[in-house]
Amino acid sequence: MNPVADQLEAHFAQWLRTLESDARLGSPGDTGDPAGAHGLPQPSAPVRYGEWEDSDGSTREVRMTRPEWLLNQLDAVLALGDVITPDDVTVVAVPYELSLEGASIERAVELLGASLISVGTSNTICPVPRLLDLIHRYRVTTLACPPQLAAELAALDEAAGRDPGASTVHTLIATRPAAPERLRRIAAMWGASAFEIFSTPSRPATATPCGAGRLHLPEGRFEVQLRSPAPGRIDTDGTRGELMLAARHTESSTPVALPTGELVELRSSRTVCACGGDGRIVIPLGRVADAVPTPQGPVTQVDVEHCLFTSPEPEGRVTSRVENGRLSVAFAVRSGTDRNRAALHELVRSRLGPAVELAPFAEEIAEADTRARSSR
Numbered sequence: 046m047n048p049v050a051d052q053l054e055a056h057f058a059q060w061l062r063t064l065e066s067d068a069r070l071g072s073p074g075d076t077g078d079p080a081g082a083h084g085l086p087q088p089s090a091p092v093r094y095g096e097w098e099d100s101d102g103s104t105r106e107v108r109m110t111r112p113e114w115l116l117n118q119l120d121a122v123l124a125l126g127d128v129i130t131p132d133d134v135t136v137v138a139v140p141y142e143l144s145l146e147g148a149s150i151e152r153a154v155e156l157l158g159a160s161l162i163s164v165g166t167s168n169t170i171c172p173v174p175r176l177l178d179l180i181h182r183y184r185v186t187t188l189a190c191p192p193q194l195a196a197e198l199a200a201l202d203e204a205a206g207r208d209p210g211a212s213t214v215h216t217l218i219a220t221r222p223a224a225p226e227r228l229r230r231i232a233a234m235w236g237a238s239a240f241e242i243f244s245t246p247s248r249p250a251t252a253t254p255c256g257a258g259r260l261h262l263p264e265g266r267f268e269v270q271l272r273s274p275a276p277g278r279i280d281t282d283g284t285r286g287e288l289m290l291a292a293r294h295t296e297s298s299t300p301v302a303l304p305t306g307e308l309v310e311l312r313s314s315r316t317v318c319a320c321g322g323d324g325r326i327v328i329p330l331g332r333v334a335d336a337v338p339t340p341q342g343p344v345t346q347v348d349v350e351h352c353l354f355t356s357p358e359p360e361g362r363v364t365s366r367v368e369n370g371r372l373s374v375a376f377a378v379r380s381g382t383d384r385n386r387a388a389l390h391e392l393v394r395s396r397l398g399p400a401v402e403l404a405p406f407a408e409e410i411a412e413a414d415t416r417a418r419s420s421r
Contacts, residue, residue: 095145097246097306098334105304107145107247113292116266117250121153121242124253128216128240131158134183138164138176138190139220146220149249150189150242159187177201181212189218192231196361199234200377210236218242222329224350225258231361243329245305248290252327261324266293269325270302271311285310285342287333308333308343335365337372339400349374349401352393356385362406370400377406 093109109117129135135154139147147163154161162179164171171179177198179185188195195217202209210233217232219241232239243252243260248267252260262269271286288309289302312326329347330336336343346365353359353376362377374393378386390403 093145095246105247105306109145109292113266116263117149117248118152118156120253120263120266121149121250122156124242124250125150125153125218126157128218129154129157129159129187133159133186133216134162134213135159135187135189136162136164136176136180136185138188138194145249146244146246149244150218150220154189173197173201177205180214181207184213186213187216187218188214188235188237189220191221192219192223192228193221193362193364195219195235196231196363196377199231200360200362203234209234212236216240220244222331222345222347224347224354226354227350227359227361227363230354230359234361243327245288245290245307247303247305248292251288251290251305251307252324252329255318255320255322257319259318259320259326260329261318261320261322262327264324267291268293268302269311271309272304284312285330288327306333307331308336308345335367335372337367337370337400339398341398344372344397344401346372346374348397349393349403352396353389355392356389358385358389364407372401373404374401375404375406 093107093114095107095109096104097107098104137147137151137154139150151161151163160183162183162185164176164179173194180188180198188198199209202212212235214235215237217228217235217237217239219228219239222243223231223241228239228241241254241258241260242250245251250263251267252262254260268291270289270291271284272289273286286308288305288307288311290305291302308330310328310330312328314325316326318326330343331345331347333343336345338344346363349365349372350363353363353374358378359376360379363374364376365372365374367373386403393401393403
């Protein structure tokens with residue numbers, strides 16, 4: 046294991062023991078004030094706050110205690126410690142205005158001693174062209190962002206006449222779900238290796254990767270359930286559904302499983318991973334709100350990506366939206382390489398059914414509209 050990670054693990058373990066002891070026994074000089082001495086919150090009190098949007102459009106708040114936050118942060122540091130070193134310059138472009146994910150990754154990068162360039166994807170101060178300029182100006186080595194942003198940055202670099210594969214970026218950390226085939230395609234555009242970390246809006250570092258490239262749930266922190274696509278039913282035998290997590294390290298003797306808004310496949314606890322780890326393997330599929338129901342179960346963009354990237358034509362940029370109960374998926378292809386488009390349509394239809402349809406990418410629509418106008 047990384048020596049830095051070993052040192053941090055020991056440090057956090059001691060810190061956590063101290064905090065838990067304080068939570069049970071009270072702080073020295075405690076006067077009975079529930080807020081603790083000098084008005085500071087007790088270690089077990091919620092000290093991290095975040096928000097996320099549920100599948101019904103409502104806003105849910107997230108509150109995490111110090112022990113929960115520290116355990117999460119330790120998992121994030123240990124996961125990233127295998128790919129980030131003090132020599133790295135890391136861009137973290139994760140929208141964290143309504144979640145805890147970006148803050149968790151940033152702190153892990155700082156603890157590992159790497160240089161950090163922090164931008165939010167919702168930040169109007171740093172649009173995509175400026176972010177690309179920062180990557181080149183500061184010789185960024187590690188890019189932590191959603192796969193779509195990494196693909197857009199690479200396409201913009203190519204449009205400017207540069208080769209993103211010749212840049213200093215050597216590691217892509219995907220912060221949102223993508224099919225492995227698509228993730229490898231995007232990483233190849235950068236000449237980088239791909240690395241995935243899975244965070245839910247309510248629980249950063251929900252699952253961390255192993256040496257075999259699988260994502261494992263740290264079940265020492267969570268009790269895990271799946272909520273069936275049928276509303277209100279817990280499906281204990283199913284393999285695909287909404288991930289429900291209950292934090293074990295709480296004052297409640299019976300942890301309550303809360304929805305995450307994320308659709309996943311959860312492998313059986315009997316599934317053995319090549320890494321030898323015990324945590325259950327989870328495959329993120331995207332937000333529940335972005336899935337469509339089919340007779341075979343809910344389908345997301347990730348399912349479509351498995352089909353699309355059997356072909357060499359798609360170049361990494363894929364978007365989707367749910368419209369009238371159907372999933373409309375647009376993907377970009379390299380210029381002059383769309384000869385297999387009809388075959389991809391047929392493949393998607395045969396595997397996923399009529400609830401999914403492929404559409405032209407936004408740029409192709411704009412080009413077609415321009416051609417139509419010029420022909421008038």
